[in-house]
Amino acid sequence: MMYSIIETLKKNQLSITDSRKKILELFVKAKGALAHADIEHQSGTEFDRVTIYRTLQTFVEKGIIHTIPTSDNSVRYALCKDACTEGHHHDNHVHFMCDVCGTTYCLDNITTPDVKLPEGFRSTQTDLVVSGVCAKCAN
Amino acid sequence: MMYSIIETLKKNQLSITDSRKKILELFVKAKGALAHADIEHQSGTEFDRVTIYRTLQTFVEKGIIHTIPTSDNSVRYALCKDACTEGHHHDNHVHFMCDVCGTTYCLDNITTPDVKLPEGFRSTQTDLVVSGVCAKCAN
């Protein structure tokens, strides 16, 4: 953690509100990625559903979090390690999704390969999603 | 195309019904992947929404089509080239999703890399999704 939650919000020119502090805190504490529903449950009845949607949207726009394509096509968001410190470089993520517990891990130390695309295709983003069983669920 | 639509259904021990024939035909004709909504529009008012959901589910279970994780987390299904002929080997797909026209392409001739996972993690499936601009939208 290089920056505090409040500093991260300020750096991104966002007003400091309860919901933003709380939701960003959830991401910082979370080991893996969070779905909208996770946030809704973990924050209790504290915030309106709509506020959560809008907060997530705002965070994505500012590059604080990013969405993860998952093999079950549920929407998940993650704050990767460099997200706080380096900004918008969300091009080379490898994610692991556990089929048992559903946790999504960011494998920050692995980078995506370069893919040779057919003639005329241009790539802007590459996502590599590995599904399987995580270490915790292996036993 | 090695097998006709009816033969494909028979091979998978499915009864031959109008909706299955029609929906499978849509996949065979489609260049890329289809979302539920695409199928709903392309088949007109012919079938109930529920029937489409159930048919897609059945096809996924039988390994005729498979879901694609997309960068915008919309659910898409595709019949990859080998799906008809070889069955259930949906482990090594590379998909390209055009940010402009939304078409999803299966890049069947490219295989996903082996990823070295952390200690204790076991992989069952690897999905590589490249987003960008396709050849058709490049101009």
Next chain:
DNA sequence: AATATTTTGCAACAATGTTGCAATGTTGTA
């Protein structure tokens, strides 16, 4: 502290997906 701006919560709505059940269609067998 007062005003300007942003964010929130509510309500209403739209889209997407699921389930139970009766009616219909398909398949296998005689």
Next chain:
DNA sequence: TACAACATTGCAACATTGTTGCAAAATATT
């Protein structure tokens, strides 16, 4: 071909997920 057994469909009702407009409340600016 006709019948019985079985599978699939369509309908209705519902659950979940996501979106929009607007007044009230909170935050930021002076």
